[in-house]
Amino acid sequence: MITVPHPRAEGGGLSGLLLVALPVVLLVWLVLWPVLQAFVGTLYFPGKGFSAASYSYFFTDAYSLRNLWLTLWVTALTSVLRVVVAMPIAIYLRFRSGSVAALVQSLALFPLFVPSVLVAYAFIRVLGPNGIVDTILVALHLPKLSTPYLTPAGPIIGLVWEGLPLTLLLLLSGLGRVSTASVEAARDLGARGWTIFSRIILPRIQSSIIVALSFNVLGLFSAFTLPYLLGPASPEMMGPYMQRTFSDNADPLNATTQAVITFAFCAAFGLVYVRAIARGRKGPA
Amino acid sequence: MNRREFLMVSTAAGLAASTRFAAAATRLDMYTASDANISDFFGNVIKPAFEAANAGIELNVVIARPAAALDAVAQRALAALSAKADPQLDFIEQYEPMLPAGGLEAGLWTDFSKAGLKNYGTLNKLAIQTPYGLPYRGSQVLLAYDTTKLPKDKVPKTFADLVAWIKANPGQFIYNRPDKGGSGFNFVNRVVHEVSGRDPGKFKVDNFNQATADDVLGKAWAALGDLAPSLYQSGAYTAGNTASLQLLAQGAVTMVPAWSDQALQAIAKGVLPETTGLVQLSDLALCGAFSQAVIPTNAAHLDASLKLADFLLLPETQAVIIEKLGGFPAVDWSNLPQALHDKYADVIPSSIPTFPQGDWTKAVQDGWYRNVAPNISRT
Numbered sequence: 001m002i003t004v005p006h007p008r009a010e011g012g013g014l015s016g017l018l019l020v021a022l023p024v025v026l027l028v029w030l031v032l033w034p035v036l037q038a039f040v041g042t043l044y045f046p047g048k049g050f051s052a053a054s055y056s057y058f059f060t061d062a063y064s065l066r067n068l069w070l071t072l073w074v075t076a077l078t079s080v081l082r083v084v085v086a087m088p089i090a091i092y093l094r095f096r097s098g099s100v101a102a103l104v105q106s107l108a109l110f111p112l113f114v115p116s117v118l119v120a121y122a123f124i125r126v127l128g129p130n131g132i133v134d135t136i137l138v139a140l141h142l143p144k145l146s147t148p149y150l151t152p153a154g155p156i157i158g159l160v161w162e163g164l165p166l167t168l169l170l171l172l173s174g175l176g177r178v179s180t181a182s183v184e185a186a187r188d189l190g191a192r193g194w195t196i197f198s199r200i201i202l203p204r205i206q207s208s209i210i211v212a213l214s215f216n217v218l219g220l221f222s223a224f225t226l227p228y229l230l231g232p233a234s235p236e237m238m239g240p241y242m243q244r245t246f247s248d249n250a251d252p253l254n255a256t257t258q259a260v261i262t263f264a265f266c267a268a269f270g271l272v273y274v275r276a277i278a279r280g281r282k283g284p285a
Numbered sequence: 286m287n288r289r290e291f292l293m294v295s296t297a298a299g300l301a302a303s304t305r306f307a308a309a310a311t312r313l314d315m316y317t318a319s320d321a322n323i324s325d326f327f328g329n330v331i332k333p334a335f336e337a338a339n340a341g342i343e344l345n346v347v348i349a350r351p352a353a354a355l356d357a358v359a360q361r362a363l364a365a366l367s368a369k370a371d372p373q374l375d376f377i378e379q380y381e382p383m384l385p386a387g388g389l390e391a392g393l394w395t396d397f398s399k400a401g402l403k404n405y406g407t408l409n410k411l412a413i414q415t416p417y418g419l420p421y422r423g424s425q426v427l428l429a430y431d432t433t434k435l436p437k438d439k440v441p442k443t444f445a446d447l448v449a450w451i452k453a454n455p456g457q458f459i460y461n462r463p464d465k466g467g468s469g470f471n472f473v474n475r476v477v478h479e480v481s482g483r484d485p486g487k488f489k490v491d492n493f494n495q496a497t498a499d500d501v502l503g504k505a506w507a508a509l510g511d512l513a514p515s516l517y518q519s520g521a522y523t524a525g526n527t528a529s530l531q532l533l534a535q536g537a538v539t540m541v542p543a544w545s546d547q548a549l550q551a552i553a554k555g556v557l558p559e560t561t562g563l564v565q566l567s568d569l570a571l572c573g574a575f576s577q578a579v580i581p582t583n584a585a586h587l588d589a590s591l592k593l594a595d596f597l598l599l600p601e602t603q604a605v606i607i608e609k610l611g612g613f614p615a616v617d618w619s620n621l622p623q624a625l626h627d628k629y630a631d632v633i634p635s636s637i638p639t640f641p642q643g644d645w646t647k648a649v650q651d652g653w654y655r656n657v658a659p660n661i662s663r664t
Contacts, residue, residue: 063659124531129532129535129537130535130536130537131535147518150517150523151521228524229524229528230524232522232658233462233521233654233658234654234658234659235659244650249650250647
């Protein structure tokens with residue numbers, strides 16, 4: 001057996017390391033170091049020693065726990081909804097081309113270019129009390145809309161809309177791995193829509209879905225603008241809660257504790273993401 | 286023109302220009318950390334009017350946001366005072382004369398009662414907190430309502446009437462989260478005042494203690510919790526002053542607490558309809574405040590600064606503050622045109638209570654989140 005020599009084996013490693021050195025240093029300096037500092041700052045108090053009081057306060061305070069719980073389920077529900085909504089659009093765009101598909105794509109990617117504040121005010125104008133939907137319903141002599149504005153459903157609808165483009169792009173990149181030939185072959189053998197999706201498409205884009213979910217979780221966990229403008233006053237999502245604790249209550253210790261806890265949850269999902277990427281590299285999942 | 290002639294002419298022109306610069310207007314450095322509507326108001330309305338009335342003075346509007354930036358500027362002025370140097374600061378549009386620490390004792394701020402202002406005597410006595418701050422505009426929280434749904438003669442005038450009205454008209458009233466805007470905050474404060482004997486003087490910056498707070502605020506939470514089911518969506522709270530006005534404008538609610546300047550400005554711009562009514566409670570008003578301008582005694586252009594101070598108190602300027610800015614006049618209403626007086630009769634304050642910053646504010650805001658906001662069944 002003839003082994004092919006790897007031309008990059010010698011010396012290539014060093015220049016590769018040098019290439020990533022700057023980003024890694026920046027990551028350590030600007031992300032990991034402050035996180036570590038924050039973490040230590042919530043546990044060690046110079047002159048007083050170690051104390052986990054702020055953590056035990058957070059995990060015994062019913063109000064804080066309610067906020068954390070709300071954040072968790074809003075994040076979970078919104079991430080799943082984003083994938084569920086984006087999936088049919090992604091499949092449509094993967095297997096169709098032409099001007100209609102281009103229009104659908106640009107419409108689906110449109111939220112990418114709209115700032116959250118505008119999303120919030122557009123939402124209030126459309127789905128809010130006496131908004132456009134309400135006006136149309138009344139004009140058609142239909143019952144008035146029970147508006148999602150200022151209820152937990154408000155931020156969820158807004159966040160799904162806002163996060164749709166990124167989810168769509170991630171799913172589209174995964175669908176690129178599904179060959180048209182395999183779908184056509186399955187169709188020739190008599191497979192119908194759901195079978196093709198579950199047996200051919202889904203296994204190939206599993207890691208894309210995991211990546212999309214973990215990306216969404218990272219963004220949603222600390223979402224601020226939409227939960228703040230569209231949601232109820234209480235319970236609060238962690239974003240508004242942290243901001244309020246830090247600036248309105250002038251309580252940096254508890255705000256940092258909340259941030260560290262939020263970071264821990266995000267880091268867990270970051271780990272899921274890294275593993276999905278690593279698995280994807282080894283071969284098609 | 287040959288080259289030599291060109292050089293001579295251009296040198297002469299340059300000299301003429303430089304002498305013009307040398308004799309340029311006195312540049313009055315005015316600082317502001319207020320919101321964009323205020324800095325715009327100074328740049329677009331006050332500056333041209335003041336410069337037209339005072340030839341040779343140029344008003345330089347410096348925007349120093351956030352407020353912490355002003356603290357640095359004031360510190361610099363205090364340092365310049367002891368060093369007998371130019372503070373490079375002539376006027377601050379709104380600043381707390383008690384700051385920076387030691388400034389007042391060192392004689393940093395001008396005493397307006399002794400500064401010889403022509404119009405000082407016209408000031409509303411309610412507005413003057415200290416002679417070192419010149420109140421020139423105010424705003425107060427009041428109730429804005431839809432006169433097409435609630436006629437002017439039926440509008441609640443006392444707190445008890447308001448509570449009765451809110452309960453009789455469920456879903457028609459909303460206030461914003463107290464930490465997200467003064468209108469909701471001061472509505473909550475009005476409830477705190479109500480349950481503690483309608484005496485705003487009981488709450489001071491330095492008299493916070495937990496036992497009193499637990500007692501008084503506990504009663505306030507009970508009163509607010511009692512109101513909650515009758516509010517919009519059985520207890521929803523908007524995310525800020527503007528969001529409340531938006532619900533009023535969309536006809537979703539009939540009444541909201543609102544800052545007078547924001548409400549008047551919204552009516553003037555057509556954001557709120559002409560049919561919007563404004564009312565202040567007569568048993569005890571909702572809280573408000575006046576912006577206090579300060580002038581350092583060591584300002585390089587002290588005379589010009591005092592002219593600006595006098596200019597702001599002119600009836601014409603005060604009328605513009607009402608009409609363009611939607612603010613309250615700082616001068617007594619008797620100095621203003623009768624027509625203006627009649628138009629804004631409903632919002633003219635007879636008292637302007639305040640609520641202290643610091644521990645009381647924190648206790649009210651965080652306590653509200655923990656006790657009032659979640660205490661409802663949102664089905």
